[in-house]
Amino acid sequence: MFETFWFALPIWMQDLLVFLALLAPLFIAGLICLRGYRITPLLVGLLRRHRMISLTFMALIATSVAISASLIAQERGLRAGTARAAEKFDLVVAAPGSEITAMLAAVYLQPSALALVDGDTYIKIATHELVSLAAPLAFGDSWNGAPVVGTTDAFIEHLGDGLSTGRMFATIDEAIAGAAVDLSIGDKIAPVHGDGSAGAVDEHGFEYEIVGTLPATGSPWDKAILVPVESVWDVHNLPNGHGSDWDGTLGAPFAPEHFPGTPAVLVRAEALWANYALQSEFNTDPNTMAFFPGSVLAQLHALMGDIRQLMSVLAVTTQVLVAIAVLSGLAMLSKLLSRRLALLRALGAPRRFILALNWGFATVLIVIGAGIGLVLGIGATAILSAMITQRTNVLVTAHLGWPELHIVAGFVSFVAILSFIPAYAASRRPITEDLRT
Amino acid sequence: MKLPSVPVPDLYVKDLTLRSPEGRCLLSIDHLHVAAGESLAIKGPSGAGKSTLLFAIAGIIPVSSGTLAWGDADLAQMSDNARTQFRRDSLGIIFQDHLLFEELSAAQNSSLAALYNRPHTRTNIAARARQLLHDLGIKDHDRPYVDSYSGGERQRIAVARALAADPQVILADEPTASLDRETADRLIADLTRRAKHDGRTLICVSHDQALLAAADRVITIQEGCISADTGRHRDTRGDNDV
Numbered sequence: 171m172f173e174t175f176w177f178a179l180p181i182w183m184q185d186l187l188v189f190l191a192l193l194a195p196l197f198i199a200g201l202i203c204l205r206g207y208r209i210t211p212l213l214v215g216l217l218r219r220h221r222m223i224s225l226t227f228m229a230l231i232a233t234s235v236a237i238s239a240s241l242i243a244q245e246r247g248l249r250a251g252t253a254r255a256a257e258k259f260d261l262v263v264a265a266p267g268s269e270i271t272a273m274l275a276a277v278y279l280q281p282s283a284l285a286l287v288d289g290d291t292y293i294k295i296a297t298h299e300l301v302s303l304a305a306p307l308a309f310g311d312s313w314n315g316a317p318v319v320g321t322t323d324a325f326i327e328h329l330g331d332g333l334s335t336g337r338m339f340a341t342i343d344e345a346i347a348g349a350a351v352d353l354s355i356g357d358k359i360a361p362v363h364g365d366g367s368a369g370a371v372d373e374h375g376f377e378y379e380i381v382g383t384l385p386a387t388g389s390p391w392d393k394a395i396l397v398p399v400e401s402v403w404d405v406h407n408l409p410n411g412h413g414s415d416w417d418g419t420l421g422a423p424f425a426p427e428h429f430p431g432t433p434a435v436l437v438r439a440e441a442l443w444a445n446y447a448l449q450s451e452f453n454t455d456p457n458t459m460a461f462f463p464g465s466v467l468a469q470l471h472a473l474m475g476d477i478r479q480l481m482s483v484l485a486v487t488t489q490v491l492v493a494i495a496v497l498s499g500l501a502m503l504s505k506l507l508s509r510r511l512a513l514l515r516a517l518g519a520p521r522r523f524i525l526a527l528n529w530g531f532a533t534v535l536i537v538i539g540a541g542i543g544l545v546l547g548i549g550a551t552a553i554l555s556a557m558i559t560q561r562t563n564v565l566v567t568a569h570l571g572w573p574e575l576h577i578v579a580g581f582v583s584f585v586a587i588l589s590f591i592p593a594y595a596a597s598r599r600p601i602t603e604d605l606r607t
Numbered sequence: 608m609k610l611p612s613v614p615v616p617d618l619y620v621k622d623l624t625l626r627s628p629e630g631r632c633l634l635s636i637d638h639l640h641v642a643a644g645e646s647l648a649i650k651g652p653s654g655a656g657k658s659t660l661l662f663a664i665a666g667i668i669p670v671s672s673g674t675l676a677w678g679d680a681d682l683a684q685m686s687d688n689a690r691t692q693f694r695r696d697s698l699g700i701i702f703q704d705h706l707l708f709e710e711l712s713a714a715q716n717s718s719l720a721a722l723y724n725r726p727h728t729r730t731n732i733a734a735r736a737r738q739l740l741h742d743l744g745i746k747d748h749d750r751p752y753v754d755s756y757s758g759g760e761r762q763r764i765a766v767a768r769a770l771a772a773d774p775q776v777i778l779a780d781e782p783t784a785s786l787d788r789e790t791a792d793r794l795i796a797d798l799t800r801r802a803k804h805d806g807r808t809l810i811c812v813s814h815d816q817a818l819l820a821a822a823d824r825v826i827t828i829q830e831g832c833i834s835a836d837t838g839r840h841r842d843t844r845g846d847n848d849v
């Protein structure tokens with residue numbers, strides 16, 4: 171009954187209801203405790219009088235909330251970003267080895283040494299009846315830190331769903347720049363061997379001219395320069411995939427006896443089932459290994475899921491520790507306030523009023539602190555996302571979402587309930603001693 | 608601007624002792640009766656126990672033994688909550704050292720009772736507090752911090768606070784101590800008028816001769832005991848005529 175009702179609700183409504191349910195203890199407790207009283211003038215007075223302490227407490231709470239909220243949001247953003255970056259890579263075929271290494275190299279362009287898929291195997295893949303796209307991906311060169319990858323025009327079309335400016339390369343010395351590469355049409359580049367980090371400048375003495383640029387894909391490929399695969403083989407003094415009668419037309423078909431090998435082949439079939447069929451077929455072939463980057467990533471994410479849980483636990487623990495520190499601070503502060511509280515009691519204020527005042531004070535600090543923390547968290551998340559994007563070229567757009575709001579709401583409620591302890595203690599202090607001091 | 612009020616009860620004290628937490632005897636009063644509507648002044652040397660007596664009468668300090676009753680309600684037998692409620696409903700207290708909230712304005716200080724009293728009394732209390740501040744000659748009531756007022760002004764704000772809820776009983780500890788003669792006289796006249804005309808009971812600790820002279824009756828406290836009791840005695844139960 172409840173379940174059918176619940177699952178009929180839109181997701182955002184479910185999230186909102188969970189959020190409100192988590193805040194409910196705070197509101198109910200507040201309603202019961204504050205009913206019939208006006209504590210605002212005294213509260214504002216206390217906050218003003220003890221503004222340094224109040225600000226410090228709020229800053230502590232804000233920091234812990236910001237850190238945990240942005241960490242959790244970041245982790246989610248990272249997962250979404252890495253998954254998005256792998257979207258265009260339906261099936262990757264490589265020489266047998268580590269799937270993760272092959273995925274990091276092919277999808278995220280991390281430099282690594284991969285064994286090669288030979289010409290016969292490549293031709294077998296490319297001519298398979300189910301295959302609609304089989305693009306060799308040849309890594310190893312770079313220009314100014316940007317990877318230079320040899321491939322075919324079909325792959326580039328697939329990767330960017332077309333170019334954003336210019337035209338496709340037509341000759342061996344033309345290149346396409348990724349969206350984040352600082353090159354424009356007409357620029358000339360001379361790639362070096364390796365990723366350029368060792369400082370050993372080993373120029374091939376071969377120049378490309380940029381003739382087109384790709385739209386942004388949110389993946390490391392935005393930082394790549396794509397060149398005809400023939401040219402990569404050429405500059406490494408390898409056969410260029412075509413026979414001696416080659417007329418200079420780039421791309422398939424390649425001749426197996428002139429095919430020097432490629433570290434990875436991106437394979438696509440039109441139908442989803444066909445992709446699965448291809449994967450199992452190439453996986454049973456002893457010369458190749460075929461995998462879906464998406465599912466390798468899912469395994470990695472599952473692994474990260476455990477870390478995320480650990481992180482959530484750590485985040486919550488930190489928050490609770492900070493809250494306890496703040497509450498003990500407040501307990502000490504209420505000693506400072508004891509004369510005022512005793513005076514209120516002497517004038518006839520009920521115990522519950524003292525309780526309400528103390529609790530209200532703590533809760534205002536917690537709620538405002540958590541609110542500031544969320545705002546800081548949004549900022550921190552944006553900055554962290556930008557940093558990760560900058561470093562990995564995987565576009566990470568993390569936003570604070572419901573999970574963070576839920577954690578913060580639960581935290582606020584929990585600490586608000588907890589702060590009844592010092593508030594209650596303050597309301598039980600003897601009047602006379604406190605009034606005389 | 609009348610607030611709902613319970614009739615003023617008499618105060619009966621019998622065989623009252625009050626000890627400090629260390630066990631030292633601070634007060635020992637065999638017998639004291641203050642009729643409703645009477646004005647009583649308490650004098651005595653410093654440290655004699657005048658403030659202690661006032662606190663006991665207010666139910667702020669629990670008594671060690673004996674009877675301390677307002678009408679039928681014996682504070683000595685009451686719970687802390689009940690004594691607090693009694694203060695809230697029936698008492699206005701002016702403390703020796705004013706005890707104002709520095710972080711609040713004069714208006715907020717004097718209408719403090721509105722914050723915890725029943726919601727329907729709030730506007731009345733606040734309006735009375737403003738009127739009292741005005742009558743007592745306090746200007747700009749909304750200055751954010753009360754500590755910018757002079758000692759005498761602060762004392763008058765404390766008076767306004769004590770009277771804002773129109774209490775049946777007014778307890779005052781040296782209410783004229785930091786006032787100039789003229790202001791003090793005005794305050795004395797005002798307090799005694801409340802007792803005489805409005806039937807409020809007034810119990811004041813004071814050394815101020817003018818106040819002592821204006822009171823119906825003066826008792827002297829020495830080392831926690833009543834050593835003298837002068838003035839128009841009205842020491843019979845139920846006798847209410849002046």
Ligand SMILES: Nc1ncnc2c1ncn2[C@@H]1O[C@H](COP(=O)(O)OP(=O)(O)OP(=O)(O)O)[C@@H](O)[C@H]1O
Pocket residue numbers: 602627628629633651652653654655656657658659660703
């Ligand atoms: N809680 C307490 N513990 C121990 N001694 C106390 C306590 N409260 C009051 N006293 C002592 O009781 C005595 C009476 O104090 P009280 O404040 O009533 O004096 P007082 O007559 O009001 O003096 P003054 O005119 O200076 O205000 C003082 O000696 C004081 O030190």
Ligand SMILES: [Mg+2]
Pocket residue numbers: 657658659703780
């Ligand atoms: Mg005194």
